[in-house]
Amino acid sequence: MxxxxxxxxxxxxxxxxxxxxxITIGISFFNSSALTGNLAVQFISSAREGEKxxxxxxxxxxxxxxxxxxKDNLKNAKITTEETNNPKWFKGRAxxxxxxxxxxxxxxGIITYTLKLDEKVMSTLGIKSSDIKLYYEGLGxxxxxxKSESGYxxxxxxxxxxxxxxxxxxxxxxxxxxxxVIKAPPEEDAxxxxxxxxxxxxxxxxxxxxxxxxxxxx
Numbered sequence: 001m002x003x004x005x006x007x008x009x010x011x012x013x014x015x016x017x018x019x020x021x022x023i024t025i026g027i028s029f030f031n032s033s034a035l036t037g038n039l040a041v042q043f044i045s046s047a048r049e050g051e052k053x054x055x056x057x058x059x060x061x062x063x064x065x066x067x068x069x070x071k072d073n074l075k076n077a078k079i080t081t082e083e084t085n086n087p088k089w090f091k092g093r094a095x096x097x098x099x100x101x102x103x104x105x106x107x108x109g110i111i112t113y114t115l116k117l118d119e120k121v122m123s124t125l126g127i128k129s130s131d132i133k134l135y136y137e138g139l140g141x142x143x144x145x146x147k148s149e150s151g152y153x154x155x156x157x158x159x160x161x162x163x164x165x166x167x168x169x170x171x172x173x174x175x176x177x178x179x180x181v182i183k184a185p186p187e188e189d190a191x192x193x194x195x196x197x198x199x200x201x202x203x204x205x206x207x208x209x210x211x212x213x214x215x216x217x218x
Contacts (some may be wrong), residue, residue, distance in 0.1 A: 069109030094168035
């Protein structure tokens with residue numbers, strides 16, 4: 001009798017453990033934002049044209065929120081944010097770099113980023129609060145300092161378009177543009193080409209010989 005009760009108790013406990021494990025896995029799987037390393041995927045089940053989505057960003061240093069405008073109806077869409085290395089177009093002191101991408105980029109409108117930057121980190125990097133900007137594909141965006149409190153500075157900046165971003169301060173005179181230097185062609189040797197301006201060319205050698213014999217023999 002006791003053996004049957006013990007077996008029943010064992011299976012009840014095992015069932016409870018299995019149930020909690022299943023619930024935990026399900027919550028993690030169906031969570032609206034799946035975080036893996038420094039890459040996060042925001043799932044959007046549906047959104048209508050004209051709506052704005054408010055998204056918290058936890059995987060990128062310096063980004064707190066994204067407010068995403070919707071240009072066209074969305075269904076089962078994904079927006080990915082990830083930290084990246086220094087893009088080639090940025091030359092300066094950076095707080096962080098990140099990339100935003102989506103297969104439905106054409107359906108997204110203006111995105112407003114809210115930055116939350118640690119003032120101690122900025123001081124270590126040698127960046128003043130007034131110098132911070134959000135850069136998008138080499139373009140410095142209008143970045144507004146909203147407030148400073150509890151050791152953090154908060155900013156907002158807006159842009160339409162996905163791609164590579166940088167938070168920081170670009171070096172003076174660094175516009176992130178490629179400068180093409182066109183070199184003048186080397187001067188041609190008149191003696192080799194037979195062309196000269198105000199000078200005798202290659203045929204002048206024979207002219208000199210002719211004149212020498214002409215003068216010698218009178």
